[in-house]
Amino acid sequence: MRRVLVADRVATATLWAIALAALLLLAAMIVHLVWAAVGTLSASFVLGDPEFLGLGGVGPVLWNSFYMLFLTALITVPAGIAAGIYMAEYAAEGRLTSAIRFAQEAISSIPSIVVGLFGLVAFVNLTGWGFSALAGSLALSVFNLPLMARLTEQALRAVPADERYASLALGSTKWQMIRHVVVPLAIPGIVTGIILTAGRIFGEAAALLFTAGLTTPSNYHFENLNVLDPKSPWSPFRPATTLAVYIWKVQSEGLGSSVKQIADGASALLLLCVLGFNVGARMISRVLVYRITRA
């Protein structure tokens, strides 16, 4: 009998040790990344232009990351919410629904490098845009869409049935019920989903190597609003290395003596942005839940 009790103690201690080790590992990684970048993360690094061989800055690639996040959100937020509404409200058992479910699962499992190659054929070559921010955003949309749809579906399903009955009992049509009752109540979940997927888009690199490209025009003039001018930072039709891709590019080319410093600084910056999205998602969802439940 004693042996059983000892085994229980040992197992409990082991489980605590695993949890503690995971936390320590995470803390060590974050502290190391931030520590390694302390001397580098200055305004001139974050906002400045890259230099050939020198330290330079990451301003243009950081801009590209946010710009492509915006483009991708422009595509996937409406489409993802719509797809989520279908899955939660309209989908009946049938061939179409099971095909959609399978597609949703398949896209989530397909390696992002393969999505990138698909983008190379479909969005870079067939469209004739070449390596461009738009092609990259479409590739990102490919695997963000099913994610957005799933998160929306979960948020919609969490809306209590009573709210639906109340709406229908007032004589609303199904779409009026969705539009004015179900979706507004699900907004906190949907917004949290948008921000969390934003973190993933922001950090993605493999799907962008062959779609948004490994080069980018720098020396941006933000007053140039002509979206068809490839030199404008607002143009979707220009190559656009993102921050994550830039880290990979810098380390794989290994040119100059500042490689380590650039990659350290850019990694810390990338991590801080992603952490920012994570914290932002929590805070905004808390505020929205408070506002909606109070009303």
Place this chain on the structure above:
Amino acid sequence: MSTSTLTAASRLLGRPRFLDRLDLPRRLVTAAAGSMVLIVTLMLGFVAWNGIQIFLTPGSNAGSVFSTAWQPLANPASFGLLPFVTGTLAVTMLAVAISTPLSVGLALFLAEVAPVWARAVVQPALEIFVGIPSVVYGWLGITILVPWLRENFSGVGFTVGFSWLAGSLVLTVMILPTITSIAYDAFRAVPGDLRAASLALGTTRWQTIRHVLLPASAAGVLTAVILGMTRAAGEALAVQMVIGNRPTMPTGLTQPLSTLTSQITLDMGNTVAGEPWNQALWTMSLVLLLIAVGFVLLVRWLNGRRQTF
């Protein structure tokens, strides 16, 4: 509201307006969801079409695809994919073998052991683990893991540090949150009555975990492991950065090797569409795609066998 009620109502009220009959919102959301089917079909189509080209082009030495020799620049060129398929399997399997006990342990901790405050710390930590971009994992691998292996374990054969083990260790950390969160859901799905019944028989918590909880959630835990495997096999940049990229059959844990994803990452930019080298890379993507679809089917089959309570 049932359709018949609606029809009855519309009969009373007269013919519904054209726009109502069209039900535009419904069509729009259906199209949005249906677009995912279109995307997958196109993707399968494009990748499959490009992936089989090497077998359709005369003189591309397609027979060499099934060999172990990857010499795209030799004359005659040889495009053996076995080193990469084996490399992907090797790196993935080792990562899953290391990560599974840790992740399942972490999930058990969260589901069964952790007091509320500990769960409130570990769960957000897991979300941060997921959020760390793969290039950052790769960069940490290059700057910390690889030098550490080279400097402390050169005696056992880590001459350069870039190695099978380095790749697997980076993946171990990357798939930890995937396996943990899905296994955690599986444990939570086991009803409390089962635990209570077991504990009422006088078992310890560990006995309950081993003999009740784990068997009851086996299909769910296996699903978690397979999804971890999917992520590991498909990860490109983090692996490419630490694995050493030597296109030979894996020779040992301390030696560099190459995987399907890492070789595509490295070579795609150096090739021209239509040449056999490029076609071989597409064949690799086709293999990756088929692996992914295979895992999806496996997970579906497992879910069908999942015990419901």
